[in-house]
Amino acid sequence: MIGFILISAVIGALAAWRLAMPFFKASASGTANRILALAAVPVVLLGALGLYFVNGEPDAPGAPYSEVAARLNATNPEELSPDEQEARLRAILREDRDDLQALTLLGRFLARTERELEAVTFFTRALQIEEDPRILSDLGQALVVLNDGQVTPEAERAFDAAYALDPTLPEPAFFLGAAYYARGDLNGAARVWSDIIARLDAGDPFRAAIAARAADLLSRPQGGPGSDGAAPFADAIAVGAAPEDLANMMVDRLEMRLEDDPDDLSGWLTLARARWMQDEPEAGHAALDRARTRFENNPGALVLISAMQSAFSGEESDG
Missing domain, CATH: 1.25.40 (Serine Threonine Protein Phosphatase 5, Tetratricopeptide repeat)
Structure with missing residues (x-):
């Protein structure tokens, strides 16, 4: 503990000296500045020591970061808590920032824990390494959640790219159809939804879910009398x-x-x-x-x- 205090004192002194240097470089007439510089040294030093005594935990067991990372890496992921799983993925990325699997898994973990903005960052980094349809779908879904359920142009581009690479994935097809539907392109929505439904196995839960939702949306009346700028029922309305x-x-x-x-x-x-x-x-x-x-x-x-x-x-x- 004494050794740690001495090290902290040296660091604090060096920091104080760096802060004081501009004052020492002042002109010869700046006596007051030099006095302030000398006064700053013990102030910063005491501040550094004070922060240690207030916030330091000299009796805490602790462990070097490398040991923590090694323990997490050696443990079965299923036995780790969610926080430990996140820490393990971040540790992997500290060693190799281009680890595609870690980038993808961390992005999905963040998306599941309502940190979509950070998840988008990791999915984007992963896609710079490999344009994978599932990662594109993950990116699109994170953007949809981030924008309160709206399929934004950025999300649609991600889904469109994923659909082009792998038209058998259900999520990109569903959201791409939703984007068409939101624009009023019912034929486009019906085409995409019908296509993915035909590709999925009969027992796939996505198949039934997409079919039910698509049938509900496609069967909703669009607009009403005069929705195309004309008023075909104006006379009937006028006569009550x-x-x-x-x-x-x-x-x-x-x-x-x-x-x-x-x-x-x-x-x-x-x-x-x-x-x-x-x-x-x-x-x-x-x-x-x-x-x-x-x-x-x-x-x-x-x-x-x-x-x-x-x-x-x-x-x-x-x-």
């Missing part, structure tokens, strides 16, 4: 048409549009949902049957249609 009459007019208009564009999967799902909400389940099922016929060669689209059918069946049984 009942809300249900307006709804019927919009659904009939959707059916007419599907006659001209039968490849609009979102349109068929929306029509089925609308008929269902109008308490016309048979018409809803008929719309889905027509959609199945149209998309019989699209396995992903058929899964989406079945997901919509399941939603109908669940509501009907509840009713």
Whole structure:
């Protein structure tokens, strides 16, 4: 302990001397400055010693950093606490800042512990070493969480790159479809979602989750009367048409549009949902049957249609 105090004193004296040097270099007439310089030496020295006595723990066992790092590295990761796991990854990166696995694992650990901004930094460093689709997906997801669920342009670029490298990964495809949907590109969203659903195994939980969510989003009515700048139902509204009459007019208009564009999967799902909400389940099922016929060669689209059918069946049984 005495040795440590002496070392601290020497360090404090050297620090004080460096602080005082500008005063010694003052002009010969600066006597007051030299006095201040001499006074600064014991002040800084006492301050250094005081900080040690207040904050130091001379009786703590402690351990050199190298010993801690060696212990963490020699321990089974499953036996480490979360803090120790993080410390182990950071220790690896101190030895090799380009360790791709450590960069990726630390980024994922930080993302799981709500430190997305730092996670983005590590994912970016990892991608400078290797453009890996999973790391790109990790980066995109961290950016989405960081921006309160919004698929920003930066996140979309990451998902797009991941999807191009590996179209079998479910997360990039889902979020890429979500970006299309947010822009109003329903056909683009339906295409990406149908594609990933078709690629996933039947028992994959991602398959059912994406199908249910995609069917829900794609079946939601988009806009309303006059949403394209026109007002096709203005006359009916002006004469005080009942809300249900307006709804019927919009659904009939959707059916007419599907006659001209039968490849609009979102349109068929929306029509089925609308008929269902109008308490016309048979018409809803008929719309889905027509959609199945149209998309019989699209396995992903058929899964989406079945997901919509399941939603109908669940509501009907509840009713």
